[in-house]
Amino acid sequence: MPARGPSDRVHLELIASARRHWSSLAVADSTGQRLTYGRMLVVGFALARALARLTAGQTNVATLLPASVGAAVANLALLLAGKVPVNLNFTAGPDALETCIRQADIRTILTSRRFLEKAGLPAHPSMVYLEDVRERIGLSDKLAALAQARLAPLGWLRRRLSGPPSASSPLFTIMFSSGSTGVPKGVMLSHANVLANVDSLSTIFPMTTRDVFVGILPLFHSFGFTGTFWFPLLQGAGVVYHPNPVDAKTIGELAETYKATMLISTPTFCGTYLRRCTPEQFATLRHAIVGAEKLREPLATEFREKFGIGLLEGYGMTEMSPVVAVNLPDEDTPAGRRVRTRPGSVGRPIPGVDAKVVDRETGEDLPVGREGLLLVRGASLMMGYLGEPDRTAEVLRDGWYATGDIGRLDEDGFLFITDRVSRFSKIGGEMVPHVSVEDAINRILGDASAVVTAVPDATRGERLVAFYAKPDVPPDVLWHRLAETDLPKLWVPKRENLVPIDAIPTLGTGKADLRRIKQLAMARG
16 A cells, blocks of 8 residues: 555545546546546636635535536535535435534535436525536636646645645545434544545555446445545546436446446345346446445345356445445465455455454453454544544544444454444343344345334333335234244234335435334334
8 A cells, every 4th residue: 555644635646646547537427428537637626716716715515416427526626626525415304414514514515406406405595506606617717727737746736735734634524424323423534534445445456447437326425435436536447427326227328338347336226236237238347346234145146146246245334434344356376266255244354444343341352253342443534523522432442433333253354244233122121133133034035125123112111113125925924934933032023013115215325214214113103
């Protein structure tokens, strides 16, 4: 990995990458927009000059845009203008959006009229439209942008765009958590954080100008932001974006047209591609990485059989910028087959990241194979939560981040995630893991997904409610099948609490919307 200094900035690294790969594809999207590295840099500098005038005196500036060329250029331009980009989650709902705007002191939201109309989103007093900003870019802006992008010495740009020398690890972005279980948290990431994660990924997934990523995750998602924006562009690869991750028809066509080699997605989305994309469309894929939810073996097997490529399960969180661990393709060496993936695991920690498992009560380190609370650390660990020092202190322990996930490490260093601390229910004095119940239901239903939540119960403290996406299976049948498994009887939801549903509610990130699931359960009484 390259040696990093205190003056390293992500956007300066992108300028250097753009000059090395000036005529190569940088970004494209399903609207037909397509920019080379050189063109993207020139447009970014021109837009930055206009945004600097519009946002004078502001530090944090938000974007409300789908995965697209426009979103990528807007983020780059804000950084070139000396601003901190904050990508807002447009699927979070008005209350969550207002919370994010207030927490980050947002006075300008960069968006697009076309996007608002298509998404059915209301206008906001802080909104500034890209269509209007472009009209404010004059000839002098364009000429200055071309000179900066192509001719200005990198040393001069570094001094001009790095900020004060005292800022050894300045704020790069604020990413708000999905809010699937509560109020969104503002995760502050530094330039050093994101560069550390990108550097680690580049050692295990080296890319060239021949590589093209399919960008279907929004930039407000940490895996979309780092994994399908900064990671490929800092290596000279291209990205083709599409804002609807379940539009398998368009995604398949884009993958075939651009000869895509890397897909970062979720198991749920890949299930859609399995049904609707052809082997020819994914013929050039070299890697397909999934996260955000558990990869189930039937999907992994079917995907491999149809497309000839295995799904590599990974794991991370916004607080780690975000990648913590990932499985890698097995490889043949002169000494024999090198196993780098283990089914059921999320892989080994990536270079530069350490992981350990501790006792939930005592905090003492646990031996290999023992299940406990997962702690991680590395240069990619966040600066902290925005405006919440107490909350930050709760999760940071002597340089380690307490993930809230329950897991174990095996003798070869592979990490297995088994549950979340927050996804247990205390029923009759016993702690019941929701994921274990979900797994049992999914084994019975096959591809159908299930989500378990809990509601208050007057006699046992809590009771489980399970929603499952296979309406043709009656609750009574499912209950009898569950009763025949090895689940403890206390863990089996009552028949009336097995609820068929057309589709599991999800967030824009592809994760199950646990807050919405909870609301549905509470509404049932």
